[in-house]
Amino acid sequence: METPLLTYTLRLADNALILGHRLGEWCGHGPMLEEDLALANMALDCIGQARNFYTYAGEIEGRGRSEDDLAYLRDCDEFRNILLVERPRGDFAFTILRQFLYAAFMHPYFERLGTSKDERLAAIAAKAVKEMAYHLRHSAEWVIRLGDGTEESAARLQEALADLWPFTGEMFEVDETERALIEAGLAVDPAGIRPLWLDTVDRVFADALLNRPKDGWMQTGGRRGEHSEHLGHLLADLQFMQRAYPGSTW
Amino acid sequence: MAEIIHLREPVDERLHERLHERLARAREAAGNVVDPEVPVLTIEDLGVLREVRFAGEVVEVVITPTYSGCPAMDLIALQVDLALEKAGFASRKVTLSLSPAWTTDWMSEAGKEKLRAYGIAPPVGRAKGRGALFGVDEIPCPHCGSAETERVSEFGSTACKALWRCRACREPFDYFKCI
Numbered sequence: 001m002e003t004p005l006l007t008y009t010l011r012l013a014d015n016a017l018i019l020g021h022r023l024g025e026w027c028g029h030g031p032m033l034e035e036d037l038a039l040a041n042m043a044l045d046c047i048g049q050a051r052n053f054y055t056y057a058g059e060i061e062g063r064g065r066s067e068d069d070l071a072y073l074r075d076c077d078e079f080r081n082i083l084l085v086e087r088p089r090g091d092f093a094f095t096i097l098r099q100f101l102y103a104a105f106m107h108p109y110f111e112r113l114g115t116s117k118d119e120r121l122a123a124i125a126a127k128a129v130k131e132m133a134y135h136l137r138h139s140a141e142w143v144i145r146l147g148d149g150t151e152e153s154a155a156r157l158q159e160a161l162a163d164l165w166p167f168t169g170e171m172f173e174v175d176e177t178e179r180a181l182i183e184a185g186l187a188v189d190p191a192g193i194r195p196l197w198l199d200t201v202d203r204v205f206a207d208a209l210l211n212r213p214k215d216g217w218m219q220t221g222g223r224r225g226e227h228s229e230h231l232g233h234l235l236a237d238l239q240f241m242q243r244a245y246p247g248s249t250w
Numbered sequence: 251m252a253e254i255i256h257l258r259e260p261v262d263e264r265l266h267e268r269l270h271e272r273l274a275r276a277r278e279a280a281g282n283v284v285d286p287e288v289p290v291l292t293i294e295d296l297g298v299l300r301e302v303r304f305a306g307e308v309v310e311v312v313i314t315p316t317y318s319g320c321p322a323m324d325l326i327a328l329q330v331d332l333a334l335e336k337a338g339f340a341s342r343k344v345t346l347s348l349s350p351a352w353t354t355d356w357m358s359e360a361g362k363e364k365l366r367a368y369g370i371a372p373p374v375g376r377a378k379g380r381g382a383l384f385g386v387d388e389i390p391c392p393h394c395g396s397a398e399t400e401r402v403s404e405f406g407s408t409a410c411k412a413l414w415r416c417r418a419c420r421e422p423f424d425y426f427k428c429i
Binding site: 037040041042044045046047048049051052119122123124127128130131133134137138141 | 315317318319320321348349350351352353377402403404405406407409413427429
């Protein structure tokens with residue numbers, strides 16, 4: 001039986017790991033050397049955050065599962081990440097816009113989680129918030145550069161926005177599990193993050209000459225373990241070694 | 251009464267001195283471990299070394315990562331353990347602590363000077379919160395000292411560095427990010 005705190009911690013961990021993996025897929029494929037470095041560095045930050053959350057999740061669970069067990073030996077329906085982070089990496093415009101939408105949310109989110117009554121979550125968040133500040137700054141600069149760039153870069157960014165927008169609603173979803181934690185002062189209420197997120201998005205989109213889509217139907221399910229087929233393919237790649245050679249170390 | 255104090259004092263002092271000496275020796279051994287990615291800096295210069303303490307015979311060293319995903323932490327922990335063993339400590343423990351979160355504000359002035367001499371621009375200013383988000387920093391070139399520099403890449407060879415270039419002497423350089 002998963003306790004609410006375990007579910008919550010796994011959601012944070014899975015978001016970070018899956019996004020970190022998607023960023024890591026760019027290693028050696030970046031549009032230029034500096035961006036290759038940037039994407040790999042951001043991947044490293046996300047995976048580092050995931051490791052901290054997984055280690056804590058394993059301790060909350062108390063069944064002796066390590067960070068590696070949780071990352072490599074769970075199946076799709078056990079993953080709790082939002083669907084936004086599992087979308088295939090797409091082109092550079094798609095990747096950088098997703099990073100912006102995510103960082104613009106996670107930066108104020110981690111800032112608030114840093115004052116959680118759960119000391120461990122607070123400590124992990126207080127570190128992560130500094131990293132997200134860089135992700136936000138870097139991705140925002142690129143969104144502006146691409147949006148106010150050439151005809152093609154603007155078109156690609158606009159297309160990426162249309163693809164990504166229906167997945168942003170899940171960031172603000174709260175279920176009963178999380179409601180109880182929010183009321184206990186352990187988790188962050190995403191409703192309080194929304195105006196900050198919209199403000200950042202609008203400010204950057206204005207410079208990027210992008211129009212924020214109207215909020216319509218939003219796709220959700222990832223936080224409940226209902227994923228797209230893309231996560232299965234991602235895990236096949238991520239988990240291959242431990243599945244093929246259980247317990248292997250290096 | 252006075253006689254009792256007279257008898258006890260030298261014993262206490264010796265114990266105290268011994269503990270003090272052990273602590274100083276452990277701190278020196280651990281503090282001299284260098285960062286594998288910036289080998290001119292010790293973990294003491296960086297502020298990665300947080301505490302050295304004894305619980306009975308066990309010496310415990312507390313270190314903190316610069317970034318969540320810093321890949322050097324495992325190696326640093328191993329090197330601290332080895333350094334303590336070399337210094338003659340049989341029972342050792344290296345603990346990783348996340349809180350309070352590491353900041354470049356903890357870097358010593360001597361450390362910043364060593365960085366500059368090594369060709370890496372040290373962090374400028376104090377770590378800030380949201381205000382630093384869209385700000386532009388002025389980073390003097392570590393080679394020629396010119397302020398005519400520009401950022402090439404927000405992210406550099408390691409998580410803690412950005413890539414810059416000097417427009418005066420034309421040399422590229424790493425900048426140790428202020429966080």
